[in-house]
Structures are given as structure tokens and as C-alpha cells.
Amino acid sequence: MHAMSPMEVFLLALLIIFTVPYLVWRLARTDHWAPLVVVQIIGGILLGPGVLGALFPAYYATVFTPVTVQSLTGLATWAVMMFVWVAGIELDLTEAWRRRGETGTAAGLALIVPLVTGSLAAMLLLRTPGWAGPNGATWQVVLGIGMACAVTALPILVLFLEKLEVLRSAFGQRILRYASLDDVMIWGVLALILLDWDRVGRQAGFLVGFAFATVAVRRLMAKIAEDDRWYISLIWLAACGFAADWAGLHFMVGAFLSGAVLDARWYDQERLDRFRGFVLLAMMPVFFLSTGLKTQWSVGGTAVFGAAALLLAASVGGKLAGVGLAGRILKWRPGEAMTIGWLLQTKALIMIIFVNILLDKKIITNETFTALLLMAVMSTMLTIPVVKPRLTRDRALLDRRS
Template identity: 30%
Template structure:
């Protein structure tokens, strides 16, 4: 890199971090998750405003590959934290409501999304029609566990019956959605001529579950005091990067390997260690790496040429995304005798898509499942469905009383939340 490129990159990153923090803080002042402001910061620097003049000045074309690399690391760290927070105990503690709501809130929006793909096929379809239909179905089925958990934490609802069920539903949704996405990636032949490698995904998964997980459990049991020493931290980073690299190499996306390592880390007796990992990785990720991801995502969003046809497509996308998720979750909750207001609140929470949706959309864009025009509309859908959760919850349940709110928690990242069951 030349001196000019290095200077441009460092100054651009400084501006990006500052803008993301300012808009994130503004979003929180308005009762929204910080992710809303941070996503808007990325879009504001993209081609939607001023035809990309701001991003071109701050980030010349020669620095864009470096931004993509930083964004990839940020997404891998975020997915590791999501896996770290995933807890099967939530599912066991929710009874039969969570599995029923989760399956219903995946199946209905997935089916409606696949049907919507047929409508959008002529204007936005890709060469692989089957992959396009399946991917749109998955994109409509996403629930962002981390953002949902943060909303519940901010409202003091993580230990309420509704909060426990919502967290359990979102955790099941995450796993189901990632599994569906992994299947679509595998079937699409994204690995190219080395497609045979996808067969290694099964032994890799089994090895992580039945070899790596027990070994980590034994190691944790032998430690007198589990603290995040430099050696342990380095070991986790090495494992995170290698696991992400392994799933990328076999033909899946690196996000699956990062998530899987976080999911197989021991839960019982490791609370302080996991909190330390969460804090250290979360601060760096949320302050620098994820804003870079939002910038990279925002550079692909161009709404400047949105016409009446595009607005009509956006309206259809929002109708299917919101209606499918809401009706699926609400019907299953009512079938399990949950009160109407609580069922509506749960369905509203399940519509929260946040950063998880953006990651899925970027996977689709990278692998050719989406074109840029539809990608831009889907990003708008992700922002709208996340932004509407707070106001709708307030309308359904009222504002939480000051005495019910938890003590302020450290801001550990976009969508990152205090682990359920632990004090913020």
C-alpha cells in the first residue's frame, strides 16, 4: 500500500467509526436498537446518497478489498458470539411452545417467500431459479436472536415467561435458518469444480460435536479457575479462524464454522469465561469490524433509482416478510393457549431480523443468489422489520416501568446481548 492509500484507509475508518457510533446512539435515543443507526451509516456512505461521492473520497477503489477482509473477520467474530450465546437450556425451559412457534414461523414465511420469488423472478431472478426461490424463502424466515435478546434486555423482559419463550424460539429459528441456508449453499454448487468437498461437511460437523466438544468439556473440568488468559484467548481466536476457514474450504460459508465453534464451547461452569470472551471480542467487533461490514453492505445498496415498480416490489416484500412471520408465530402461539396480546408480542419479536438478515443477504449476494437491485430492497426490509419491533411492543405491552428495567449494561456490540439467564 502507498502512503496515500494507508492514509485514506485510516481516515476513512475513523470517520466510519464516528458516524456509526453517533447514529447508533441516536437510534437508541429514539428507542431503536443501535444496529438501525449503524446500518443507516453504512447506507449513507454508499451510492444511495450523492451517487457514492462520499465513499469514493473516503475509500478509493484500491482500499475496497481491505474493507471486505475486515468485514469478513467482523462477521466471523459476530457469528462466533451468536454461537456462544446459543443455549439449549432455553429450549428445554420453554416447554412445547417454542418448538411449535419456531417451526410455524419458519415454514409459513419460507413458503410465502418461495411463492414471492415466482412473482419477482422476471425482474430480479437469477440463472439458478431453484436456488433463487429457496434463498428468498430463507431470507423471509430469519429472526435475529442477538437483536431480539438486546430488545428484551433493554425492556427488562429476559426472565419473564414471554421473554424466555421468545429467546427459545429465536434460538431454534437461528439453527433452522442456518441449516436451511447451508443446504441451499451446498446444493447450489457454490464450491465450483471442488464440489466434492461438501461431503466433508458431515464428518466435520460430527467431529466438532463428538470430538472437539467433549475435549473442551474435559479441559474446562480440569481447570481450577477458568479465566481468559492471553493463551486461552489466543487459542479461541485460532480455533475460530480455523473453524471458519474449514467450512469455507469445504464449500459452505465461513459463517457456519464460526457459529459452530461458539456453539460447541462448554456452557456449565464457564459463565465468567464466556462473559470475558464476549466482552473482549464484542467491543472490538462492534466498534470497528461490524461498522466496516455495514459499509461494505451499504456500498451494495443503491436506492437512488427506485421507481414505482421498485416501490411495488418493496411493498410485496414487506407484506410477505411481516405477514408470514407474524401469522406463523401468532397462530402457533394461540394454538398453544398463549393469550392474544402475548401471542401478538411474541410474533412481533419474531419479526426482528437485524444484522442476522444482513449477513444472510450478503451471503446471497456473494454467491449469486441475489442481484443488487433486489438486495437493496431486502436490506430496507431488514431495517424496517427491526425498527418496528420496539414501537409495536410498546403498543401491545406498554412501556416498562423504570423499576423493571435492568441496570445499564456495557454496549458490547450491534445486536450483541447479555447472555440469557445472566445479569446484564
Template identity: 30%
Template sequence: MESAARERTGRTTLRRVLVGTMLIAVPAVVVVVVLGLGSAYEPVAGTAAKAASAGPDTYARLLVALPVILGACYLAGVLAKRLGQPPVIGEIVAGILLGPSLFGLVWPGAFGWLFPGGVVSAINILAQLGLIFFMYLVGSEIDLDAVRKRGFTAATVSQVSIALPMVSGIVLALGMYPVFGGDVGFLPFGLFIAVSMSVTAFPVLARILTDRGISKTPLGALALTCAAVDDVAAWCLLAVVVAVSQGGAPSEVFLTVGLTLVFVVLMLYVVRPLLVKVLARVPEPAVLAILLGGIMLSALATNEIGIHALFGAFLFGVIAPRKDPVVARAAGKLGSVTLTLLLPLFFAYTGLHTEFSLLGSGSLWLWTLAVTAVAVFGKWAGSTTAARLTGVGWRESLSLGALMNCRGLTELVVLNVGLQLKVISPTVFAMLVIMTLVSTIATAPALTLIAKFGKKSEKDSEKTAGPAAAESR
């Protein structure tokens, strides 16, 4: 009885195994046969598809390029800090060295493998996204109360430090235009050269003041206020340049400028109070999402108006609430990603478009020297003279002139806009990048020299005038 039951159970098990095997094997055989028959057919675009698949894997190459860029920028930033420079200087230099000026020249095969066209395009998209986030952070850090409190001195110094470089830049553009103007009209070319001469980098200047421990001194506070006013004026002037270069007919230019003014009024008197109310009522996790959405929509609005997307992001930062700790924490999260990941990609993208080999002749290097000299003299002389005329001492006035000469990252952003608009050629771009590096790197050593000789002159005057004069001072 038991043996018969076991036999029936065995037969049932065997039948189930055979059925299961057939259910798997038969469909598999059918699939293989059909695929074999179908392989005889070739799609019309088969050759193009194979060529596309044979190209570099952009995603994989990007995952290799990103750590290389971040590592190079970090190491260069550490080295720059040890040399007494802000880390952003090292990051800018690292981005340039990764480009065709060094890496592409020394090892062209590896350069082409690491930065094929698809990877460069992806880096550009990420860099542009990082720039609009960075411009929001710059706008949000401008202390509007300090600007109002130091109104007269700050306004005078900042406006003269813009006006004199712009005048000298226009004169310089008159000489450069016959050689480097190309197909661009003189008006956009001259305006752009003038604007590039008048820029001050508010974020880099703030970092220099903090590193030297003078950000809370009267000189530091005045320099930050003047740089803030300069930043606002620079982006407004750049918006005019973009409008002129893209507008075509005068009526279109006036339309772009008019729409920009309307946008500014709406942001100040409609979006700003609405944003304050909304951010006060939503939960904290939603604050960052609202800020990100506002940044991108503001950037889109100015881009559609006909000026650069950066202006919209900057203005959104200016109107964003400043004293709300929830907003400050959200901005901190945004800043950590932007400064750590996205901005180094902008430096790399700038480096990929900077070719110092274009400056191959002695005459081009003489033009580069002239551009640098005009930029440094115009900014330093304008800032120093204006500060002295408003009652600031000589040493502080000279120090303020040195600080206002710091161009840094803001200048690179402006230069990239000009290159994208084709207002300047790659050769002029390389000249202006060198001017940016020289004027920014010279800021910290110039401050040290001014402080050193200023103290020495004070001691000498005390010895000459006697102890009574020193005591009266």
C-alpha cells in the first residue's frame, strides 16, 4: 500500500518537472529562432546607429571627468591658500590648466579622451546651472542696510571706480577694434570692453577681507559696500551690453531695456512681499524647493526678455528674505553644492575655452599688457581718488583701490557671457582672462605692501615731528 502511494507520488513529481521544463524550454527555443530570423533584417538607419554607438559614452566619461576636475580644483585651492591667496584663485588656475593651454598641449590624446564634445556640453549645462545658483548667493549676501548707511562715500567711490575704468576701456577699445573687432559692431564691442574694465568681484573680495581679519573694520565695511554697489551696477551694465548685442534695431533695444525695468519693479514690489509671506507659512523642507524654483523662473524671465539669465538669478537673491534662519539654512545647503561641485565645473569650462597659444606673437602679448595696465590703473586710480576726496585717509584710500581691483570670479562670468554672445573673440577672451588673474592675484600682496609702508611712514613722521605730535595724534 505504502509502496504504491510512493510510486504515484514519484510519477506526479516527474510529470510536474517535465511540464515545467517544457513551459520554460519551448518559449526559449521560439525566442531564439525568431531572433535568428529577425537578425537578417537591417534597419535603414543601421549604419548611423552603429556609428553613434561606437562614439564615447558621455555619461561614463563625465563620471571620470568630474572627479578629475574636483580633485584638481581642491588641490589648487589648498595651494593658493598656503600662498596667501583665496582658494578661488587656485580653482580658477586649475580650470585653465585643465584646458588646451597646458593639459591639451602636453597630453593631447588624454585631453581628447577626457573631454570629448559630449562631455564638454554636459559640463557647460551643469556650469550654467551652477552660475545662476551662485548669482543668487551673491545677491543674497549684499547688505542693503550697509549700502544705505554708507550711502554718500560708497556711492561716490563705487561710481567713480566704474566711470573711470569705463572711459579708459572705451579709449582702449578704439585701439583694439581695428585689430580684434571682426564682424562685431563697435558699440557692443566697446561697451563690453568698458564693462570688463569696471568689474569688482564681491565674493572674492569678501573672502580676502575675512582671511585677513579686516572685514569688520571701517575699511573692510566700506570696501564690501562699494563692491556690492559695483556688482549691482556691473550686472545692469552687462544687461545693457547683452541687449545692444542681441537687440538689432534701436526700437528692440529700448524694448528690452523697458521690459527689464518692468521686471525689476515687479520683483521689488510684487514678488518680494509675496515671497516673504509664502516662505513664512510653508514647512522648512519646502523652502529650498521654493527658492530653487524662484531662482530658475527669474533666470528664465530675464533670458526671455533678452538679457542674460544671470541677472534674474542675481535680482532674486537681492529680494530674498535675509533675516529668516530657515531661509539662511536653505541657502547654506544650496551654497554647499554650488561651491563644491558646480562652480569648479564653471572654472573647467572656462579653461576649456582659454587658449593662451592664441597669444603666439609679441604684439598680442603687448596688447595683453596694455589691457592689464589700463584695467589696473583705471580701477585703482578711480577708487583711490574718490575715497580721498570724500575724506578717507591716504593709506585707506590706496588699500580701497587695491581691493576694488579684485575681479576674480565675477569677471570670468562676464567674460564667458561675452564669448557666448561672440562680442569678443577667443583671442581677446584669453587676454582678458590673463588681466583677471593678474589683477586678482595682486590684491593681497598690494594690501600687504600698503600696510607695511603705511606703518613705516607713520613711524618716520612721529620721529620727525617729535613726541608731542605723536601724542596729539
């Protein structure tokens, strides 16, 4: 029998990664409650060692060899760096600052309340062993899980707002302002969690060097043609990722910062949308699979699902409570806070990226990662079915000025 070469095994893995989720999404017509990106995340979990790997170990050992996994991990790393870079570019901090009173109140409460409820859930989990990683201090685990419950997945939120046909409306732009401010806080908290006192000099050096480099890059970008900006941007992305990882802050922090300091007006919006769409279509499915390869159930499937349910309640309940409180303070219309809260509780990509970093740094265990991943999937699957009928009933939301 012909033994497959490493390249053949790699291509077979890609064939599985792209074929299985697409067929499920298309044939089962899941788009209303589980868009393709959600099916791809679930597909990554099912194709990993915890499910199909356990049921068919020979398949797993043949397809996902160490060489194949290493190749997929490299591809997934670059894919997610590009995705986070685009998310950074699309942050509209200028508008958020202009409306800082309303934005700060809504975004602040939408972040703080689920952070508290998520942290309380984390402390409850830590009463039993198996959830804290070997390198994770208690405060890092609690803060990390709490922040995972508070995260809003800005890129997925953009896709959902497009699907609901409200992205360019005043209502859609309000939602993006709130999510954008929270996105900045996510990476700030991550930097705090990853603060390494043995590397604090490197980290301080990175931040100082990044500040000077940002001034130079912004001056350069303002002077060159858009085609050149794209190429220079990728060089800038790779450099920031490398420097941040060298400093101990993780390459994803550098990827986000490299986009956040660039102006969206330097790029054609349609071209930026196409680039994000390309990364989602052609690159991110590999990241979802590599994420699924990290799922584990060794503390017991019941315990992991129980933890996921607890975290889901803390995440959704905290987000709705926080946005509801903001609505009372800002005197929003009845029902408005509930709709906004359900949109802002969308998790998926950014949260998965966030907890991937915590897992890579061994702050949390594979079991905690799996519970958080399940929570993110369930949270994201709830969004469209809940929000779509609410918007249909209350079209006045879309006519409200931003």
C-alpha cells in the first residue's frame, strides 16, 4: 500500500477541514442559527482528539501527524494575526471619543458586569481541581475567565450586523462603537495577565519602541499609495507580532496593536471588506481546526459541559444585566437594551483567540479551554435567532439617531 507523503497528508487534512463544515452548513441549512463560521468552529472540535480522535484513533494518527499539525499551526497563526490586524484597523476610536459619555457608560457596563459575573463563576470552578494551568496564578485564571465572559467578538459582530442588514445604519454603528471600546480593554487586560516581571524590561522596551515606530509608520503610510500601504502593513504586522512575542506579551497583542494604530481611511472600505472575507474564507478554517485539536475532556464530559453551562449563564446574564443598567442610566427606549445586549454577547473568534493565548501560556488547562470554547459557540449561536425577530418587531430602533 502506498504510504502518503507529508504533503499528501497535509493536503488531505485541508480537504477535510474545508469540506466537512461546508457540507454540514449547506446541506443542513444551518445559516439561521449557526452561520458557516460557527459550523467551522464546531467542526474543529469534532475533528479534534476529544471526539473523532477518540472514536477513530487510527484516522487521527494518520491525518494529524506531528508534521501536519505543525504546518497547520503555522498557517493558522498567520491567518489569525491578519484577522486581528483588520479588527484593529476597523476600530473607530475617534467616533467613540466624540460620543465618549454615552459610549463610555454603555461599553463600560457591558464589560464590567459580565467580567464580575464571569470571575465569580471562575472562582466557583476553582474550588475543584483541573481548571487552573500550571503557570496560572489564581488571579490570572479568574481574571482571564472573567474577561472571556465579557468579550464581544467585534469581527463576528460585523458579520452578524451585515446579515441582519443593519451594519451601515445608525443603530449598527452604535453597536460597533460599544464593541470597539471593549475590544481595546480586552487586549489591555491580556497584557496585564501576561505581564512577566522577569521580562518587564523587554516589555517596557517594546512599548517605547512601538510608540516611536508607530509615529514613523503613520507618517510613511500617509505619503504612499494604497497598494504600497497594503504591503507595508503586512511587514508592520509581522514586525509587531515578532517584537511583542519576544517581549513576552504574545504575538497576538502585537498584531492587534499594529492594526489599531492605523487609520481605516487609508484603505478602501470595499477592499478591506474583501480582504477580511478572504481571510475568513481561505485561512481561518485552519485556525478553527487547530483550535479543535486543543480540546480535551479528561476531567469528564459532564464536568466540562457543566462548566460551559455555568460560564454561558455568567456571560449572557452579565452582559444583559450590564447593558440593561446602561439603558436605564441613558434612558433608552423599552426593549432597546435587551436587543443591544444580545448582540454584544456574541463571542466566537476574539474570545477563542483570547483563550488560545491563555492556554498557550498554560494559565488555563485544556479542560477550561474546552468549556470556554463550548460557551463561545453556544453564545454565538443564540445571537441571530434572538435578535432577528426583535429587530423585525421594532424597526424604530433602526431609525434612531446614533
